[in-house]
Amino acid sequence: MKPLTIFTPTYNRAYCLHKCYESLKKQTCKDFVWLIIDDGSTDNTKGLVQKWINESIIEIIYHYQENQGMHGAHNTAYQLIETELNVCIDSDDYMPIQAVAKILAMWSTFGSEHVSGIIGLDSFPNGEIIGSRLPDNIKSSNLFDLYYFHGVTGDKKLVYRTELTKKYPYPVFQDEKYVGLAYKYYKIDQQYKMLLMNEVLCCVEYLPDGSSLNMLRQYRKNPNGFSFYRKELMKLPYTSNSFKFRQAIHYVSSNLMLRNWRFLVDTPYKGLTTLAIPLGFLLYLYIHTKTRNI
Secondary structure, X not given: OOOEEEEEEEOOOOOOHHHHHHHHHOOOOOOEEEEEEEEOOOOOHHHHHHHHHHHOOOEEEEEEEOOOOXXXXXXXXXXXXXXXXXXXXXXXXXOOOOHHHHHHHHHHHHOOOOEEEEEEEEEOXXXXXXXXXXXXXXXXXXXXXXXXXXXXXXXXXXEEEHHHHOOOOOOOOOOOOOOOOHHHHHHHHOOOEEEEEEEEEEEOXXXXXXXXXXXXXXXXXXXXXXXXXXXXHHOOOOOOHHHHHHHHHHHHHHHHHHOOOOHHHHOOOHHHHHHHHHHHHHHHHHHHHHOOOO
């Protein structure tokens, strides 16, 4: 069995998915499987992928499902993956030609059941690192410590042991299509650290229809998902009160959208949540105003 699955959730991205495919064809190491989760596309994604499967240059598995949103596509991917490791490469991203080789070399040398995977770098197409590099003075860390104690910024590429990513499935709420993906990562964070690798594993191009540029609209359309996510972040055992307070503000805002007046009963921190109500109400008004046409 190959050691790595590269999985790509996609929804009506046939116009850009070829960039990812071209980069995978050029990998210096092809000891991987490309799993494509087609999350209800209505364009020619299926026909395009079938053409690539017929080329037999790399191993491709295609799976179609009714649209569930990014977290639903991730749930399906983790159910289907059988390799030891996995990494998500989005449909508008691509990998440098030595990325797979570097991942497998790193894991072969330092990987074990005592770590959850590898953290690598994302870059823009021009090679500029997104955010900061990883600290050179440590070999492993969990995500929370990297961002909140070591001052790391920007998106990073995460390679996980599949055994772990099968845990903590994302909840699926009726008529909603979003739950923060970091929920799973922070759950794994509480048990394991990740190996740090200051190498670019993914080149990212933020497209206008990408989720990164549509957060306010996502917030308005998926209040259950956002409320769940913020409540879970408040539960993290190693966070400061100021971090929990920020999550409580968002939690209040989402529950105002839901007209859920029991949010003080449901919150894990009643005092902080009570203090967050005024700011949560202002955030609710801001989002409601900015997205009033939805």
